[in-house]
Amino acid sequence: MLKQVMSQYNEAIMDTDRDRALQIVHVAVDLGISPEEIVFNVVVPAIELMMQSISENQGISLAQHFMAAQIASEVVDEMVPLFAKAPEIVGTVVIGTSQGDFHGLGKRIVSGCLKAMMVEVIDLGLNVAPERFIDEALARNAQVIAISSMMVHTATGENGCRRVRKLLKERDLEDRIRIAVGGAPYRFDPDLFKSVGADGWAENGVTAGRVITDLIREVRR
Amino acid sequence: MMTGMERLVAAIDGTPADRIPVFCNLLDQGAKELGLPLEEYYSSGEHVAEAQLKMRAKYGYDCLWSLFYVGKEAELLGCRKIIFAKDGPPNVGEMVIKKYDDIARLQVPDDITSHPAFAEELKCLRILKAEAGGKYPICAYLTASMTMPAILMGMEKWLQMLMMGPNDLRDELLTKCSDFFQKQVAAYRAAGADVLVYSNPFGSTDVIPRTFFNELSLPWMVRDLTPGGTSGIVYYCGSARFNNVIRSVIEHLGIGVFYLSPMDDIAEGKQLVAGRGLTCGVINDIMLLEWSKEEIRAEVKRMIAAGKQGGKFLFGTLVMPYNIPEENIRTMLEAAYEYGSFECP
Numbered sequence: 001m002l003k004q005v006m007s008q009y010n011e012a013i014m015d016t017d018r019d020r021a022l023q024i025v026h027v028a029v030d031l032g033i034s035p036e037e038i039v040f041n042v043v044v045p046a047i048e049l050m051m052q053s054i055s056e057n058q059g060i061s062l063a064q065h066f067m068a069a070q071i072a073s074e075v076v077d078e079m080v081p082l083f084a085k086a087p088e089i090v091g092t093v094v095i096g097t098s099q100g101d102f103h104g105l106g107k108r109i110v111s112g113c114l115k116a117m118m119v120e121v122i123d124l125g126l127n128v129a130p131e132r133f134i135d136e137a138l139a140r141n142a143q144v145i146a147i148s149s150m151m152v153h154t155a156t157g158e159n160g161c162r163r164v165r166k167l168l169k170e171r172d173l174e175d176r177i178r179i180a181v182g183g184a185p186y187r188f189d190p191d192l193f194k195s196v197g198a199d200g201w202a203e204n205g206v207t208a209g210r211v212i213t214d215l216i217r218e219v220r221r
Numbered sequence: 222m223m224t225g226m227e228r229l230v231a232a233i234d235g236t237p238a239d240r241i242p243v244f245c246n247l248l249d250q251g252a253k254e255l256g257l258p259l260e261e262y263y264s265s266g267e268h269v270a271e272a273q274l275k276m277r278a279k280y281g282y283d284c285l286w287s288l289f290y291v292g293k294e295a296e297l298l299g300c301r302k303i304i305f306a307k308d309g310p311p312n313v314g315e316m317v318i319k320k321y322d323d324i325a326r327l328q329v330p331d332d333i334t335s336h337p338a339f340a341e342e343l344k345c346l347r348i349l350k351a352e353a354g355g356k357y358p359i360c361a362y363l364t365a366s367m368t369m370p371a372i373l374m375g376m377e378k379w380l381q382m383l384m385m386g387p388n389d390l391r392d393e394l395l396t397k398c399s400d401f402f403q404k405q406v407a408a409y410r411a412a413g414a415d416v417l418v419y420s421n422p423f424g425s426t427d428v429i430p431r432t433f434f435n436e437l438s439l440p441w442m443v444r445d446l447t448p449g450g451t452s453g454i455v456y457y458c459g460s461a462r463f464n465n466v467i468r469s470v471i472e473h474l475g476i477g478v479f480y481l482s483p484m485d486d487i488a489e490g491k492q493l494v495a496g497r498g499l500t501c502g503v504i505n506d507i508m509l510l511e512w513s514k515e516e517i518r519a520e521v522k523r524m525i526a527a528g529k530q531g532g533k534f535l536f537g538t539l540v541m542p543y544n545i546p547e548e549n550i551r552t553m554l555e556a557a558y559e560y561g562s563f564e565c566p
């Protein structure tokens with residue numbers, strides 16, 4: 001039965017049909033599938049399947065990413081309080097857009113996927129100053145600072161990732177905190193993340209989940 | 222020597238020319254050219270026109286722009302705050318639609334040309350027309366109805382409304398944006414713009430699924446374009462890919478110029494257009510920040526080799542980032558002139 005739920009849920013996600021996806025989940029819970037199984041055996045695999053389709057180049061549109069993240073985040077919000085015991089958190093991420101950048105969609109998609117993967121996400125919002133990224137990461141004990149930028153000048157500017165890197169170095173925090181970046185400029189120039197001093201980047205929200213959890217594990221090792 | 226306009230017309234008609242047309246979209250660079258901060262530069266149509274003419278003469282490419290920045294369109298619909306950077310494009314800094322009720326309040330100006338936010342652009346267009354009209358194509362940028370809400374309420378809220386409704390409000394907003402588009406395109410045509418770049422990321426299946434394209438994107442594009450027709454209209458998805466919808470766009474909209482994504486396969490795009498229009502190969506200009514001279518030349522050569530055969534081809538850029546070194550701009554253009562030339566003009 002779980003298999004059937006999985007395939008129906010996947011189909012609803014690909015069709016960007018939120019109401020159907022939520023209905024499938026609710027019916028499944030009524031039929032006795034546990035909230036843990038819903039999250040770990042339905043929602044997370046759906047995100048992973050999407051990741052696989054992308055790497056196989058079967059065009060997944062932005063709208064599908066958005067809906068997958070949106071629905072995943074809604075289901076997780078609903079299911080986690082019903083877990084038999086509180087889930088183990090993989091780690092903590094502070095996320096925001098770089099200074100001067102007011103484009104929040106990428107960040108929202110990334111956050112939704114991270115949440116489904118049991119990463120605690122602290123959203124610092126738009127136009128975040130480099131100092132604030134560091135201060136909040138320290139205050140929240142985050143392993144990763146995630147910075148989203150839609151334009152070249154906000155990705156490469158002196159008050160973006162470059163400055164966050166510099167501050168980490170100056171304060172001797174590089175062992176404790178990793179930087180992940182993403183957004184359009186990084187997709188047009190796949191090496192750009194290195195020149196701004198980031199530890200990793202991802203092309204889309206679902207792969208961001210994997211890249212960021214890997215960075216968290218690096219720090220936690 | 223041919224003019225840019227003669228080259229463009231030759232490329233559209235498939236008649237002989239000295240070389241393919243080359244479009245280099247320098248916007249913010251105009252401020253550098255005049256030695257002005259961006260905010261001051263964009264406050265005056267005279268500045269923009271002067272810099273556009275200067276840069277075209279200096280580099281020798283084939284187009285002129287009347288576009289200041291995309292956020293201008295939001296100003297026409299009531300946005301009063303633009304955020305200026307020192308080394309990048311201005312951005313909308315205030316959402317005209319903050320809550321759903323604002324959709325009902327949104328007003329499309331009756332006469333766009335008399336709107337204060339349009340005055341400087343109109344000034345710019347008049348100067349360009351007087352100085353270079355008929356010699357160099359004057360380009361205008363217009364946001365499609367389905368993309369316009371992204372700068373009125375933010376891409377995040379808009380995508381949510383598009384995908385999850387409420388559909389009656391979505392349609393009310395789209396109707397207003399489409400009415401606005403129709404007025405805007407008429408105003409630009411009347412003011413003498415030759416090339417009308419119709420920008421619609423929602424016309425790409427990188428952004429929305431194919432079924433959505435068929436059921437919603439296409440009908441709204443038909444509504445946008447029906448009263449004014451497709452003369453001068455360029456299909457452009459904000460640099461998202463669109464080879465796989467070219468056939469539908471030709472069939473349902475009758476558009477004849479395709480400004481591809483750098484990620485689209487140029488040869489494939491040209492094959493799909495199949496002589497029914499002009500295919501524009503577009504360079505991934507963000508890489509011009511980093512590429513060496515050799516890398517730039519090799520990329521331009523590769524692109525032109527993929528599209529030049531048989532003509533009906535143009536070489537172009539996206540919105541060139543402000544910090545691309547001048548030397549790299551020249552390297553790209555010289556390569557485009559060289560590889561894009563036809564042996565017997």
Ligand code: B12
Nearest residue numbers: 106148151152181182183184204205291310312313376459
């Ligand atoms: C849609 C779009 C528009 C729309 C809507 C803009 C808006 N307000 O959001 C319109 C047509 C209005 C527009 C306008 C402009 N745009 Co625009 N636009 C695009 C387009 C096609 C998609 C952007 C988008 O929303 N993507 C959806 C989001 C979700 O994708 P994303 O940000 O890439 O995020 C994904 C990944 O990158 C990743 N990710 C994101 N963040 C993070 C963070 C981390 C940590 C990780 C790991 C991963 C990650 O996951 C996300 C989900 O899959 C891109 C080109 C492209 N193909 O990407 C150009 C693009 C972003 N635009 C560009 C520009 C320049 C502009 C303008 C400034 C032009 C101008 N001169 O006025 C204006 C600005 C308008 C404004 N805000 O005032 C440039 C930016 C590059 C540059 N030259 O600086 C681009 C790249 C196009 C280009 N190549 O020229 N644009």
